[in-house]
Amino acid sequence: MPTTTELAANLVTKTPGKGFITYLYRDTEGTVRNQDTLSFSVTRLIAENIQPREGNYLVRNPAGLTRNSHGLYPATYFIDAPGIADNDITWSATSGPGLGSVQFPHGNKGKSVTAWGTVAGDVKITATIDGLVGKPPEFNVRVFDQVTVPVALFVVYNSNGTPAISPNSGLIDAMFYNANLILRQAGISLTFNLAVHTVTNSAWFYTGSYNAHTNDMAAMGGYARSLGMTDVLKVFIVGDITNRVANTAPAGVNMTDQCIVIKTAYVNGAVLAHEAGHSLGWEDIYDRYPMDKNYLIEGYVSADRMDPKDWGAGHYPEDRFQSALVRRLLMHGDEGVWGTATEEMGYIPHGQVYGFTRARDQPVQRKCNVGLDGMIQTRVPKHP
Ligand SMILES: [Zn+2]
Numbered sequence: 001m002p003t004t005t006e007l008a009a010n011l012v013t014k015t016p017g018k019g020f021i022t023y024l025y026r027d028t029e030g031t032v033r034n035q036d037t038l039s040f041s042v043t044r045l046i047a048e049n050i051q052p053r054e055g056n057y058l059v060r061n062p063a064g065l066t067r068n069s070h071g072l073y074p075a076t077y078f079i080d081a082p083g084i085a086d087n088d089i090t091w092s093a094t095s096g097p098g099l100g101s102v103q104f105p106h107g108n109k110g111k112s113v114t115a116w117g118t119v120a121g122d123v124k125i126t127a128t129i130d131g132l133v134g135k136p137p138e139f140n141v142r143v144f145d146q147v148t149v150p151v152a153l154f155v156v157y158n159s160n161g162t163p164a165i166s167p168n169s170g171l172i173d174a175m176f177y178n179a180n181l182i183l184r185q186a187g188i189s190l191t192f193n194l195a196v197h198t199v200t201n202s203a204w205f206y207t208g209s210y211n212a213h214t215n216d217m218a219a220m221g222g223y224a225r226s227l228g229m230t231d232v233l234k235v236f237i238v239g240d241i242t243n244r245v246a247n248t249a250p251a252g253v254n255m256t257d258q259c260i261v262i263k264t265a266y267v268n269g270a271v272l273a274h275e276a277g278h279s280l281g282w283e284d285i286y287d288r289y290p291m292d293k294n295y296l297i298e299g300y301v302s303a304d305r306m307d308p309k310d311w312g313a314g315h316y317p318e319d320r321f322q323s324a325l326v327r328r329l330l331m332h333g334d335e336g337v338w339g340t341a342t343e344e345m346g347y348i349p350h351g352q353v354y355g356f357t358r359a360r361d362q363p364v365q366r367k368c369n370v371g372l373d374g375m376i377q378t379r380v381p382k383h384p
Pocket of ligand 1: 274275278283284331333
């Protein structure tokens with residue numbers, strides 16, 4: 001080791017890649033003796049609990065997992081960190097009442113791991129990185145026992161005998177399957193083991209949206225109750241939902257004391273899960289003011305725009321716009337995205353997220369109730 005009395009340093013970085021500090025040192029007589037170089041890794045570190053597509057469908061960031069000791073409901077966590085070796089990353093559950101309840105069935109090393117929960121409770125999963133200066137990535141996870149929610153499903157026919165969708169359509173099964181992929185973030189599984197019900201009603205076939213007139217939906221709810229279907233989630237598939245409010249074209253609507261209505265073109269899991277979310281107590285959130293889409297949420301994600309549990313250690317991409325985060329949320333209310341169901345969507349966070357509300361008289365921005373902490377305690381969405 002040199003006896004250093006003076007240090008001249010140059011920092012050279014490439015991002016990501018190798019960094020170098022080149023320095024000179026003098027001996028005790030003041031003579032420059034040598035030049036040396038200290039090398040180190042410079043990397044970008046992004047950590048998000050994004051789950052890859054499943055069945056070519058949805059991407060989601062699970063804040064919650066459904067408990068299953070057989071591992072049928074795993075989640076994938078990954079780090080994007082060029083220059084860091086897989087072997088230098090070790091994942092573990094590090095705190096919380098559910099500590100020890102998370103397992104890594106395919107190992108706990110590397111940039112991407114699979115985790116599942118075996119005991120209900122809150123845990124923190126930390127990715128320890130050898131040699132990292134700063135706070136390691138961490139994810140807060142709530143492990144749920146699953147609740148099963150019965151659904152009464154109705155297909156509406158018009159007076160010509162045309163159904164909104166064939167009661168035998170595979171799209172109906174797919175809708176439930178995919179809705180449950182989303183809702184298992186909250187430990188919820190919708191089931192319609194009862195047969196698909198059919199009803200002929202031309203007015204309902206082209207039902208009005210919630211804000212225009214609620215008579216149709218009240219009548220639908222009343223009809224289902226008259227058949228003894230109380231305290232279940234009631235879902236009606238109709239031909240169309242007419243647009244009675246400017247700038248809205250609902251894919252689905254939920255009159256929370258009556259029923260959910262979904263129109264034919266949007267019989268997909270994202271819409272069903274979103275509408276069920278309203279019955280769980282969640283509100284719509286928008287990246288743009290719904291009445292004038294020139295208003296966009298400005299700026300980037302930050303700690304004060306979400307719940308501390310969702311922020312984690314904050315290793316978001318530095319260019320992650322808040323508007324992009326809002327568009328990922330299950331409760332994102334812009335129906336324009338619901339037809340494709342191939343984008344990143346369906347994320348249920350822990351807590352509130354900053355965005356536009358559905359206020360229609362002025363563009364209101366605030367934290368919106370779209371997360372696990374704000375849902376009804378029973379986790380059983382239902383209509384009376
Ligand atoms: Zn909505």
